[in-house]
Amino acid sequence: MTPSAYVAAAPAAQVNSGLAQLSDDLMIIAILVYAVALLAFTIELGYGRRRRTVAEAAEEAAPEFAGVAAAGRTTAAAGESATSAVAGAGAVTETGAAATGAPGASAASGRHGPADDAAGATHRAGAVGLAATVLGFLVHGGMVATRGLAVDRWPWGNMYEFVAAITLGAVGTFLVVAFRYRARYLGAFVLIPVLLALAINVRYLYVDAGPLVPALHSYWIAIHVTAAIIATGAFTVSGASTVMYLMADRAERKRAAGEAVKGVLGRLPGAALLDRLAHRTVVFGFPLWTFAVIAGAIWADEAWGRYWGWDPKEVWSFITWVVYAGYLHSRATAGWRGRKAAIVSLIGFACLLFNFFAVNILFSGLHSYGGV
Amino acid sequence: MTQTTLRDIETRQDGGPRPAGLGPLGWLRWGWRQLTSMRTALILLFLLAVAAAPGSYLPQRGVDPGKVTAYFQQHKELAPILDRLSLFDVYSAPWFAAIYLLLFISLAGCVIPRLGQHTRALRARPPAAPRNLGRLPYHATFTVTDAPADVLAAARATLRGYRADGTETTVAAEKGYARETGNLLFHFALLALLLAVGAGAAFGYRGNVLLNEGSGFANTVAAYDRYIPGSLVGAGDLQPFSAHLEDFAATYVTEGRTRGQASSFTAKLRYRESPESPERPYDLRVNHPLEVDGARLYLLGHGYAPVFKVTDGNGEVPWDGPVPFLPRDQITYTSEGVVKAPDAGPDQLAFLGYFFPTSGKTADGKLTSTFPAPDDPTVTLLSFKGDLGLDAGVPQSVYAIEAKGLTKIGKSTTLRPGETLELPDGAGSITFTGYREWASLQITSDPGRTWALVAAVLAIAGLLPALTVRRRRVWVRARAGDGGRTVVEVGGLTKADGDGFAPEFDEITEGLRARLRAAPPSVGDKE
Numbered sequence A: 001m002t003p004s005a006y007v008a009a010a011p012a013a014q015v016n017s018g019l020a021q022l023s024d025d026l027m028i029i030a031i032l033v034y035a036v037a038l039l040a041f042t043i044e045l046g047y048g049r050r051r052r053t054v055a056e057a058a059e060e061a062a063p064e065f066a067g068v069a070a071a072g073r074t075t076a077a078a079g080e081s082a083t084s085a086v087a088g089a090g091a092v093t094e095t096g097a098a099a100t101g102a103p104g105a106s107a108a109s110g111r112h113g114p115a116d117d118a119a120g121a122t123h124r125a126g127a128v129g130l131a132a133t134v135l136g137f138l139v140h141g142g143m144v145a146t147r148g149l150a151v152d153r154w155p156w157g158n159m160y161e162f163v164a165a166i167t168l169g170a171v172g173t174f175l176v177v178a179f180r181y182r183a184r185y186l187g188a189f190v191l192i193p194v195l196l197a198l199a200i201n202v203r204y205l206y207v208d209a210g211p212l213v214p215a216l217h218s219y220w221i222a223i224h225v226t227a228a229i230i231a232t233g234a235f236t237v238s239g240a241s242t243v244m245y246l247m248a249d250r251a252e253r254k255r256a257a258g259e260a261v262k263g264v265l266g267r268l269p270g271a272a273l274l275d276r277l278a279h280r281t282v283v284f285g286f287p288l289w290t291f292a293v294i295a296g297a298i299w300a301d302e303a304w305g306r307y308w309g310w311d312p313k314e315v316w317s318f319i320t321w322v323v324y325a326g327y328l329h330s331r332a333t334a335g336w337r338g339r340k341a342a343i344v345s346l347i348g349f350a351c352l353l354f355n356f357f358a359v360n361i362l363f364s365g366l367h368s369y370g371g372v
Numbered sequence B: 001m002t003q004t005t006l007r008d009i010e011t012r013q014d015g016g017p018r019p020a021g022l023g024p025l026g027w028l029r030w031g032w033r034q035l036t037s038m039r040t041a042l043i044l045l046f047l048l049a050v051a052a053a054p055g056s057y058l059p060q061r062g063v064d065p066g067k068v069t070a071y072f073q074q075h076k077e078l079a080p081i082l083d084r085l086s087l088f089d090v091y092s093a094p095w096f097a098a099i100y101l102l103l104f105i106s107l108a109g110c111v112i113p114r115l116g117q118h119t120r121a122l123r124a125r126p127p128a129a130p131r132n133l134g135r136l137p138y139h140a141t142f143t144v145t146d147a148p149a150d151v152l153a154a155a156r157a158t159l160r161g162y163r164a165d166g167t168e169t170t171v172a173a174e175k176g177y178a179r180e181t182g183n184l185l186f187h188f189a190l191l192a193l194l195l196a197v198g199a200g201a202a203f204g205y206r207g208n209v210l211l212n213e214g215s216g217f218a219n220t221v222a223a224y225d226r227y228i229p230g231s232l233v234g235a236g237d238l239q240p241f242s243a244h245l246e247d248f249a250a251t252y253v254t255e256g257r258t259r260g261q262a263s264s265f266t267a268k269l270r271y272r273e274s275p276e277s278p279e280r281p282y283d284l285r286v287n288h289p290l291e292v293d294g295a296r297l298y299l300l301g302h303g304y305a306p307v308f309k310v311t312d313g314n315g316e317v318p319w320d321g322p323v324p325f326l327p328r329d330q331i332t333y334t335s336e337g338v339v340k341a342p343d344a345g346p347d348q349l350a351f352l353g354y355f356f357p358t359s360g361k362t363a364d365g366k367l368t369s370t371f372p373a374p375d376d377p378t379v380t381l382l383s384f385k386g387d388l389g390l391d392a393g394v395p396q397s398v399y400a401i402e403a404k405g406l407t408k409i410g411k412s413t414t415l416r417p418g419e420t421l422e423l424p425d426g427a428g429s430i431t432f433t434g435y436r437e438w439a440s441l442q443i444t445s446d447p448g449r450t451w452a453l454v455a456a457v458l459a460i461a462g463l464l465p466a467l468t469v470r471r472r473r474v475w476v477r478a479r480a481g482d483g484g485r486t487v488v489e490v491g492g493l494t495k496a497d498g499d500g501f502a503p504e505f506d507e508i509t510e511g512l513r514a515r516l517r518a519a520p521p522s523v524g525d526k527e
C-alpha cells in the first residue's frame, strides 16, 4: 500500500530559483554577444580582402625568396643547397619545402590547385568576431551550467535544454576548428543557425527549470545525450562548411568559365579547403553519433526492456547514421565525390534536424518527454 | 581533381565492365561483382534509410497494436491497402528484410575478400619506388654532400615506425595499415551485429504480466497476459524462475506545474531462480531491471486494483478480491475496470467501475480524481445482471463487458472503502473493501544482446582508426649528382587526396635534412 507519506517533496524546494534566473539572464547575454560576433563576421565576409593565393604569392616572391633561402642554407649547412624540383618556388620556405608551400608550379600536379588553399577574405572585424564568439561561448556555457546547478541534474531534460546544449556544442566545435585550422571564415555560417535556434528556443521552447520524469533518472543520460549533443554540434559545423563549399564550388566554376565572381561569393575560401573541413567535422561527429546511438540502445535495454524497438526517435537516429555513413562512402566512390557527397551530407543534417524537432514534437513514442 | 591516389589504384569502385557474350557463369560473376560493389552498397544503404522512415509515421503492430486498430477505424479505405504493403509491420516486412539481407550479402561479399587482401598486405613489403618521384602529389628534392648510402640510412632512421624496404638507391616505406584493419573490423562488426540481432529475435521471447500486490507468477507461457516468442523458441525453453510482488510504491510531485508527475516507482519483489533456489528480494525500479537466468524483468507500468466482495442473490460470495483497473490518464490516475461474477446466482452479475485515487469535484460538480496518489480513494459503480456471455467460448477482455445479455440495474453509485452497495430486487450486494496497487512487468529474454553489444563496441573500436589513421607511402631516392653532391628525392602518396598529409610529409623531409646536417660526413666523403 502507498500512503501519501511516500509523496515527494515539492519540486520548488529542489530548484534553486536564483540560479535558474541567472541562467535565463545568461542566455539573453549570450545571444547578444553572438549577435555582435555575427555582425563582425558578416563585415569580414562583406568587406574583407582576399589574400593572394599561395601560388600567386610564391610567384611574386620566388626570385628573392629562393635566393635568400638558398643562400641561408648554403651558409648554415655548409654546401647544402635547396634546389627543389618545384621550379624555384619550392624553396620559398625553409621549413615548408615542397608540400605546404610550393604548389605553384606544375610539379605539384594538382594536389593543391591554386584556389584550393585560398583561405577566404580577411578583415580585422573577423578577429573581433572570434573574440566575441569566445566570450559568447563562455557565457553560454555558464548558462547551461547554472541551469544544471539550479535543478541539480544534467541540464538536458527537455527541448529548451537540448537546444541550448546543442548550440553550445556547435559553437564549441566551431571554435576548435577556427583555432586549429584557422577557419574563422565559418563564423557567420555557424552563428546564423545558432542564433536562429536560440531565438526560437527562448521564444517558443522555454520551460521553467524543474525535475525530470523517472524515465530520465539514469547516468546514461549523461553519456548518451552528451555524445549526441557534441556530435550534433560537429554535424552543424559540417553543415555550415558544406553550404559554403557548395557556394565556393559554384564561384570556382564561374571563375573557370571566365565569369566574374563578385560579392560574398568571391570572398569565400577555396572549395577544396571547405570540403576537407566538412569531411573532418563529420569524421569527428560520426563515431560520436555511433557511440550515442549505441549508448541509447544500452539505455533502452535497461529502461524499456529492449535495446532496439524502432521507436520514431530510434528510427530517425538510425536514418541519420545511415545517411552520414553514406556520405563517408560516397566520398570514397568514384562519381560521388564533391557536390553529390556534399548533398548527401546535407540530407544527413536535415535528418538530424528532423529527428530533433519533428520527432520530439509531432510523433508520439517513448522518447516523447521533450517537455515542449 | 584527377589526382591519382592509393584508393584509385586499390579500391574497386564499381562492378567493372559488363561482360560481353559470357555464359551464365559469367553473368553470375558479373552480378555478384555488381552486388558487392561499393556503389550498390551505397544505394542499398540509402534504400534502407528510406525504407525505415514510414515506420516512424505509421503506427506499428510491434510497438503499439492498439494504435494500429485505431488507425484502421479512422482510415477504413487506406488502412487495408497499407496493411497489404506491410506498412504496419515495416521492420518485419519482406521488402525491409530483402534490403538488409542484400546489404548483408553485399557487405560480406565486399569485406571477406578484403580480409584476404589485407592479411596479405600486412605481410607484404612496401612497393618499389616509382620511376619519377617528382610526379607524386607530395614530393621534395634537395642536394646534400653525404653519400647516397648515408642518405638512405638516415632516411630509414627518419622513417621510424614505417615499414621500410629498399634497394641500393631507394628506400620504400609504408605506414597506416591500422586504417584498413580498423575498417575491416568495423564492417565485420556490423555483420556480427546483424547476426546477433537476428539470433536474439529468433531465440528470444518477450511477454507482459500484471501482478497485484501480494500475488506472483511462475515463468510459463500460461502466466503471460501477452507473450511474443521468437520463431525458434518453444514453450519448454522458458527459464524456470518465479517472482512475487510484495509492495508497490510511487512518489509524485505535489506542487508546481508538474504536479502529479511521478518522480519514482519501486516494486518490491521476491524471486526464485528455480523452484529449488532460495528466495531473494529485489527492488525493481525504472532503469533497474532484474536479471534472472538470462531473462530480464522490467517495471513497465502500475495502477490500482480496488478490492471488491460480491454477494449474490443466493447469499453466496462468488467474488472477493482485487480487480485491476486500467489508468485512463497518467496525471490523475482515474482508472476504469469491470468486476465480473459469472458464478453469481440466480443471475450473473457485472459491474462497470471507475476508481479515483484522490476524489474531488470538477467545476461542474462531476466526480474526478485530483491527484494520482491514493489519498482519498473512491469508486463509482454501475451494476448489471443477466448473461455475461462467457459460455459462448468467445474470448473476452477482462477490462470490458459484453453488454448484449446484460441489463443495467440501479443507478451509478459512489462508494468509499468499507461501504456496500445493495442491489435492487435482492440481486445481491457489492462491498468496496479497499484497494491494492498493481505493477505490470515485462519479461524479455534476448540471447543475442550481449553479442550485439560486443559487436557494437568492436564497431566503434574499428571505426576510430578507420577514420583517423592515414595510409601513406614515402619513398626516398638518393643518387649522385653534379659536383660530387647527392640529389635526394622524397615522394609521398596517401589514400585520399587533400587529407592533410602535408605537415607530416614536411616533417619527414625536414627531419631527414636535419639528420643529415647533424651527422658528421662519413669517411671518404668529399667536401
Ligand code: HEM
Pocket (backbone or CB within 6 Å): A325, A328, A329, A331, A332, B007, B011, B035, B036, B037, B038, B041, B045, B103, B106, B107, B108, B109, B110, B111, B183, B187, B190, B466, B467
Ligand atoms: C551499414 C553499412 C555500412 C556502414 C555504416 C559503413 C561504414 C563505413 C565507413 C564509416 C567507412 C570509412 C570511410 C572512409 O574511410 O572515409 C567505410 C569504408 C568503406 N566501406 Fe563501408 N559501411 C557499410 C557498408 C558497406 C558495404 C555493404 C560495403 C561494401 C559492399 C562497404 C564498403 C566499404 C569500403 C570499400 C570502404 C573503404 C573506403 C575507404 O577506404 O575510404 N561498406 N564504410
